[in-house]
Amino acid sequence: MGEFELLALLRERLPDAGPQVRLGSGDDAAVTVPGGAVATSVDALVEGVHFRRETASLRQIGRKAMSAALSDLAAMGAAPGEAYVWLGAPEAMDEAELLELGEGLAAVATETGTTIAGGDLTRAPVLSLAVTVTGHAPNADDFVTRGGARPGDALVVSGELGGAAAGLLLLEDPSLAGDDALRARQLDPTPRFAAGQALAAAGATAMIDLSDGLAGDAAHIATASQALLVVDADALPLAPGVAALAAASGRDPLELAAAGGEDYELLAALPPAALGPAQKALAALGTPLTAIGRVEAAAGRPRAELRRRGGEAVPIRGFDQLRPRRPR
Amino acid sequence: MGEFELLALLRERLPDAGPQVRLGSGDDAAVTVPGGAVATSVDALVEGVHFRRETASLRQIGRKAMSAALSDLAAMGAAPGEAYVWLGAPEAMDEAELLELGEGLAAVATETGTTIAGGDLTRAPVLSLAVTVTGHAPNADDFVTRGGARPGDALVVSGELGGAAAGLLLLEDPSLAGDDALRARQLDPTPRFAAGQALAAAGATAMIDLSDGLAGDAAHIATASQALLVVDADALPLAPGVAALAAASGRDPLELAAAGGEDYELLAALPPAALGPAQKALAALGTPLTAIGRVEAAAGRPRAELRRRGGEAVPIRGFDQLRPRRPR
Numbered sequence: 001m002g003e004f005e006l007l008a009l010l011r012e013r014l015p016d017a018g019p020q021v022r023l024g025s026g027d028d029a030a031v032t033v034p035g036g037a038v039a040t041s042v043d044a045l046v047e048g049v050h051f052r053r054e055t056a057s058l059r060q061i062g063r064k065a066m067s068a069a070l071s072d073l074a075a076m077g078a079a080p081g082e083a084y085v086w087l088g089a090p091e092a093m094d095e096a097e098l099l100e101l102g103e104g105l106a107a108v109a110t111e112t113g114t115t116i117a118g119g120d121l122t123r124a125p126v127l128s129l130a131v132t133v134t135g136h137a138p139n140a141d142d143f144v145t146r147g148g149a150r151p152g153d154a155l156v157v158s159g160e161l162g163g164a165a166a167g168l169l170l171l172e173d174p175s176l177a178g179d180d181a182l183r184a185r186q187l188d189p190t191p192r193f194a195a196g197q198a199l200a201a202a203g204a205t206a207m208i209d210l211s212d213g214l215a216g217d218a219a220h221i222a223t224a225s226q227a228l229l230v231v232d233a234d235a236l237p238l239a240p241g242v243a244a245l246a247a248a249s250g251r252d253p254l255e256l257a258a259a260g261g262e263d264y265e266l267l268a269a270l271p272p273a274a275l276g277p278a279q280k281a282l283a284a285l286g287t288p289l290t291a292i293g294r295v296e297a298a299a300g301r302p303r304a305e306l307r308r309r310g311g312e313a314v315p316i317r318g319f320d321q322l323r324p325r326r327p328r
Numbered sequence: 329m330g331e332f333e334l335l336a337l338l339r340e341r342l343p344d345a346g347p348q349v350r351l352g353s354g355d356d357a358a359v360t361v362p363g364g365a366v367a368t369s370v371d372a373l374v375e376g377v378h379f380r381r382e383t384a385s386l387r388q389i390g391r392k393a394m395s396a397a398l399s400d401l402a403a404m405g406a407a408p409g410e411a412y413v414w415l416g417a418p419e420a421m422d423e424a425e426l427l428e429l430g431e432g433l434a435a436v437a438t439e440t441g442t443t444i445a446g447g448d449l450t451r452a453p454v455l456s457l458a459v460t461v462t463g464h465a466p467n468a469d470d471f472v473t474r475g476g477a478r479p480g481d482a483l484v485v486s487g488e489l490g491g492a493a494a495g496l497l498l499l500e501d502p503s504l505a506g507d508d509a510l511r512a513r514q515l516d517p518t519p520r521f522a523a524g525q526a527l528a529a530a531g532a533t534a535m536i537d538l539s540d541g542l543a544g545d546a547a548h549i550a551t552a553s554q555a556l557l558v559v560d561a562d563a564l565p566l567a568p569g570v571a572a573l574a575a576a577s578g579r580d581p582l583e584l585a586a587a588g589g590e591d592y593e594l595l596a597a598l599p600p601a602a603l604g605p606a607q608k609a610l611a612a613l614g615t616p617l618t619a620i621g622r623v624e625a626a627a628g629r630p631r632a633e634l635r636r637r638g639g640e641a642v643p644i645r646g647f648d649q650l651r652p653r654r655p656r
Contacts, residue, residue: 022365022468027475027552028400028536029367031468037350038366039357042412042448042460049451072356084370086414086458120370120458123377130414130448130458132370140350140359147355208356224355 007121009095010102015110020081020136021117030117032082037140039076041133043069047126055171058097060187061127062104068211069131070112070191071264075209076143077200078135080193082117083109085131088124105131112193142200149206149225149269155293156275158195158266158282161214162246162253163239165260169249176249179241189264195287196266202278204268213261215318218304221269229304231258231293233314239263252316258306259317269295334423335449338430343438348409348464349445358445360410365468367404369461371397375454383499386425388515389455390432396539397459398440398519399592403537404471405528406463408521410445411437413459416452433459440521470528477534477553477597483621484603486523486594486610489542490574490581491567493588497577504577507569517592523615527596530606535596541589543646546632549597557632559586559621561642567591580644586634587645597623 017024023031045065109116137143167186170178206225208217222229236257246253282289303320345352351359373393437444495514498506534553536545550557564585574581610617631648
């Protein structure tokens with residue numbers, strides 16, 4: 001089968017095009033009429049770097065590539081739009097395998113209301129996917145960036161943390177016991193579109209998805225907003241099973257929750273008055289929303305800190321650690 | 329240097345953002361307000377598949393990745409817009425090398441008026457680039473697809489053919505003598521934005537850029553338009569030096585011009601009355617436009633044929649070859 005026949009078969013598996021799409025895959029370019037503002041992001045998964053074929057099926061790899069890319073749009077408060085996929089396939093992959101991968105991509109597209117409007121298929125030494133995604137909003141100001149957090153804002157996080165890191169431990173070490181739900185958090189994250197749009201509507205001043213991990217992603221908001229983010233270590237909502245797995249593997253559960261990454265939950269800053277309405281809106285979606293800290297003025301360098309409720313810093317990779325002042 | 333510092337350095341090398349861009353690289357997503365119709369395409373270059381580091385500098389690889397992607401937009405008659413770049417870099421590449429690559433990408437962006445509005449940088453086993461590009465037009469109908477060619481239309485091609493294939497021969501076999509201009513046709517193609525927009529304005533009914541080669545790309549128009557494309561082998565405008573190199577290397581110059589690919593010229597179908605005005609418009613841009621054939625009704629399967637002026641078929645890979653009918 002040639003590239004063009006395979007692309008045609010993949011196209012048959014795609015969901016119907018959304019209203020903004022005037023011409024889908026198969027010409028020199030897709031044609032859309034957005035009618036408002038567009039958020040665009042690109043994200044890539046490479047075999048041996050982001051996943052291993054031994055621990056993930058091709059369908060799962062396709063699903064995760066699409067979900068991870070879409071998560072960036074959810075973090076803007078965008079409505080889902082279109083996706084454009086480059087697939088780099090090693091010569092040894094056959095058509096059935098490529099179609100399984102394509103079905104994973106298409107399944108998440110269908111579930112989220114995303115149109116796969118274009119793509120490119122080439123050879124590559126290892127399986128590689130680059131997914132460019134577009135999301136929509138009536139106006140550019142409707143999108144929530146990383147840069148608007150203000151002193152006094154509450155920090156909130158959707159869902160639960162640490163599940164993806166715990167799932168990775170389970171996948172990499174079969175001798176560990178743990179729930180399949182944790183493995184699913186690693187292999188099959190959910191882009192939080194509805195939660196992101198609800199947080200944007202509630203007045204979120206800054207938002208990011210947790211791909212690098214809470215520590216690093218909080219630092220991104222701190223830097224973009226020129227603020228100090230203080231995260232309460234005692235408030236972090238651990239995913240079920242994370243504490244037990246941390247104990248069994250000799251790890252700090254906070255390490256999994258704050259430095260592990262790939263939970264693809266949303267971290268947002270909200271004016272205090274917006275906290276209640278936002279929690280109510282997310283509860284209606286079935287998504288927990290937990291207050292985990294506050295935004296303060298950055299006296300010095302913008303940064304994110306993790307502290308116990310008593311005030312002492314928690315030494316988790318990625319967070320700024322408060323050091324005791326030495327007498328001169 | 330970490331990913332984020334390197335991305336910051338790359339951002340410094342980017343041209344100023346175009347008027348549609350409200351938020352560029354550095355947040356979860358870029359934000360644009362297109363104000364009309366958008367054409368989007370993705371194109372990838374992978375080391376060992378599409379280029380070799382031995383015959384192309386990093387700057388040239390960056391330039392070609394951007395130009396090849398943009399060429400698809402030129403073939404829609406689009407005005408240049410934004411680019412989103414995924415860069416997969418092997419661990420051995422240092423910052424200076426990545427910046428050289430970035431400068432190549434940014435140079436073509438600047439020359440064409442494209443904003444590099446976002447990107448992603450990850451590890452990969454070999455140097456890989458996936459470039460998603462967007463172009464603009466007031467209305468979706470302003471874009472020229474592959475599917476509108478009608479019987480009676482003239483076939484035209486911009487510029488000259490065979491240069492890129494000849495350049496590849498020169499790069500791969502240093503014992504061959506040939507002009508650096510041919511090597512440049514292979515390493516540094518030019519996306520034909522102005523020509524594409526002029527052809528669209530002149531009334532082109534179908535258009536494609538010559539990436540696979542005239543034979544294959546004419547077949548794409550034939551299939552999408554459900555037509556027969558008859559290309560006149562004696563009319564093809566050979567790039568200077570192609571005939572001599574073909575003779576020196578024992579090849580048919582038509583093979584280089586029609587099957588070689590990567591010339592990134594435009595092949596378009598035009599109603600006969602539009603031919604003169606289109607040639608005048610392209611002459612004003614300094615770009616030759618040559619009539620190379622005609623569109624006919626597809627009596628059987630839609631296809632493209634290459635024929636001598638006398639009518640006999642020319643056996644070039646990719647074209648349908650007319651076979652003598654056998655008596656039953």
